[in-house]
Amino acid sequence: MRTHDAPHAAAQPHVLDVADVVAGYGKNTVLRGVGLTVGESELVALLGHNGAGKTTLLRSIVGQVKPTAGRVLLDGADFTGRPPSATAVAGMSLVPQGHGVFPSLTIEENLTLAAATGGKRGASAATLADSKAFAFDLFGILKQRPKDRAGSLSGGQRQMLAISMALMTQPRLMLLDEPSTGLAPVLVDEVLAAVRKVNRELGTSVLVVEQDIKRVLGVADRAYVLKLGGLVFTGTPAQLEKRDWSELF
Numbered sequence: 001m002r003t004h005d006a007p008h009a010a011a012q013p014h015v016l017d018v019a020d021v022v023a024g025y026g027k028n029t030v031l032r033g034v035g036l037t038v039g040e041s042e043l044v045a046l047l048g049h050n051g052a053g054k055t056t057l058l059r060s061i062v063g064q065v066k067p068t069a070g071r072v073l074l075d076g077a078d079f080t081g082r083p084p085s086a087t088a089v090a091g092m093s094l095v096p097q098g099h100g101v102f103p104s105l106t107i108e109e110n111l112t113l114a115a116a117t118g119g120k121r122g123a124s125a126a127t128l129a130d131s132k133a134f135a136f137d138l139f140g141i142l143k144q145r146p147k148d149r150a151g152s153l154s155g156g157q158r159q160m161l162a163i164s165m166a167l168m169t170q171p172r173l174m175l176l177d178e179p180s181t182g183l184a185p186v187l188v189d190e191v192l193a194a195v196r197k198v199n200r201e202l203g204t205s206v207l208v209v210e211q212d213i214k215r216v217l218g219v220a221d222r223a224y225v226l227k228l229g230g231l232v233f234t235g236t237p238a239q240l241e242k243r244d245w246s247e248l249f
């Protein structure tokens with residue numbers, strides 16, 4: 001018999017749990033009650049047409065947009081409407097659309113700045129060195145040119161640097177907003193393979209927004225499709241392959 005005060009076995013919370021989120025800009029409601037989850041070490045793709053609300057959802061999760069209803073939980077703790085500084089300290093790291101690198105700083109300076117300003121403070125020098133080494137192993141091109149200014153890098157290299165910057169904070173949940181936009185197909189594969197490697201080798205949970213549906217389905221465990229601010233599909237890549245895409249996108 002269960003009594004009110006007896007502890008009962010709670011289900012393991014998801015790393016990210018978004019429930020019934022309503023959000024937008026002023027009077028323009030973009031998200032009309034969206035719920036999704038990302039599990040431990042899961043890589044989840046968030047898909048949808050231009051303007052569907054994907055970026056708005058990522059912003060609502062990390063606190064750049066305040067939901068007017070619904071809940072955003074990280075490891076079961078409520079972060080709804082908390083500022084980006086709080087979600088970053090708790091372990092969320094967003095790689096924004098158009099990658100947020102500092103063009104006038106070198107690769108190395110960008111990484112140092114990311115470690116100092118994002119996520120948990122006070123990570124040991126050894127931890128930071130490990131994160132940097134992992135990023136440099138992931139993207140050899142950055143390791144070869146640490147003193148180059150970010151502004152001199154190609155689009156693909158900037159994206160690699162932006163992902164590396166996110167890694168410097170040892171995130172629990174990495175959110176990526178269209179990491180492959182504007183990249184040649186071979187670089188799309190390289191960037192997505194690197195995201196998968198981070199997910200597999202570090203156990204980082206990932207929510208990735210992507211336009212290149214075919215390619216992201218090759219690395220995702222699960223996918224959601226957002227249309228006009230509401231979810232129209234949740235399932236595995238194999239299940240999505242079988243659906244009529246003209247209804248979803």
Ligand SMILES: Nc1ncnc2c1ncn2[C@@H]1O[C@H](COP(=O)(O)OP(=O)(O)OP(=O)(O)O)[C@@H](O)[C@H]1O
Nearest residue numbers: 025028030048049050051052053054055056057097
């Ligand atoms: N800062 C803003 N102020 C007002 N409206 C905005 C703002 N950002 C986005 N919107 C509107 O919100 C809606 C959803 O935009 P959002 O950027 O979330 O879409 P998206 O799915 O990320 O699209 P894309 O694939 O083009 O990046 C659009 O109608 C857009 O015009």
Ligand SMILES: [Mg+2]
Nearest residue numbers: 054055056097
């Ligand atoms: Mg967007």
